[in-house]
Amino acid sequence: MTASLPLPSALRLQVLHRLFGEHHGWLLGRLRARLGCAHDAADIASETFTQVVALEDPGAIREPRALLTTIAKRLVYASWRRRDLERAYLEALAQQPEAVQPSAEETVLALEALTAIDQLLDGLSPKARAAFLYSQLEGLTYAEIASRLGVSVTRVHQYVVKGLTTCYLALEPA
Known part of the structure; x- marks a missing residue:
């Protein structure tokens, strides 16, 4: 175009x-x-x-x-x-x-929330997304995440901060 x-x-x-x-x-x-x-x-x-x-x-x-x-x-x-x-x-x-x-209604609401979070995190690079999810959902340490992703602990910290910032900014009123 x-x-x-x-x-x-x-x-x-x-x-x-x-x-x-x-x-x-x-x-x-x-x-x-x-x-x-x-x-x-x-x-x-x-x-x-x-x-x-x-x-x-x-x-x-x-x-x-x-x-x-x-x-x-x-x-x-x-x-x-x-x-x-x-x-x-x-x-x-x-x-x-x-x-x-959960009730059927709670299940639908949870699925909608999960889909919204998934779309939000889709804006992150694959490694940043993985680091954020490993940290928040699996409770892995930054060192464990760094080992899995083949990056430094400092880079993992940056990825997690990027994920948290993305989520925080989405919650701010426009």
């Missing part, structure tokens, strides 16, 4: 309509083949085009299929991560005694 002036709204709608008409079927077919589920493919395709609509200047898109593929891959990856997170949470709940099992 190149920098250009935003399109007038009528022209913008024409560009978006053309993009959708020319590429929706292609994207949906690729997603169906990749995911093996027509419903998931339709959801991802829909969200992909929603993100294209949100672009400032869709007329500047030079390689629509490359852009659509990139957006769709990110959405598929995020979907898989959410499912893995949900599965892990539900498996952990199944291990708990019935007396401490």
Whole structure:
């Protein structure tokens, strides 16, 4: 994409309509083949085009299929991560005694919170994310984390501070 002036709204709608008409079927077919589920493919395709609509200047898109593929891959990856997170949470709940099992509403709220935290931490580098999670969830020492990640203890400290700062800033009112 190149920098250009935003399109007038009528022209913008024409560009978006053309993009959708020319590429929706292609994207949906690729997603169906990749995911093996027509419903998931339709959801991802829909969200992909929603993100294209949100672009400032869709007329500047030079390689629509490359852009659509990139957006769709990110959405598929995020979907898989959410499912893995949900599965892990539900498996952990199944291990708990019935007396401490949360209600269905509490479970949904916890899953929403976990998904939000996951999205928040997605902005960190993989090593920073891992260091933060090892520290906060597994209670590992910085030395243990440094050994696992192959970095210095100082670097682990920086990673954990970055994770904590990211979480703190997300809690601040806008």
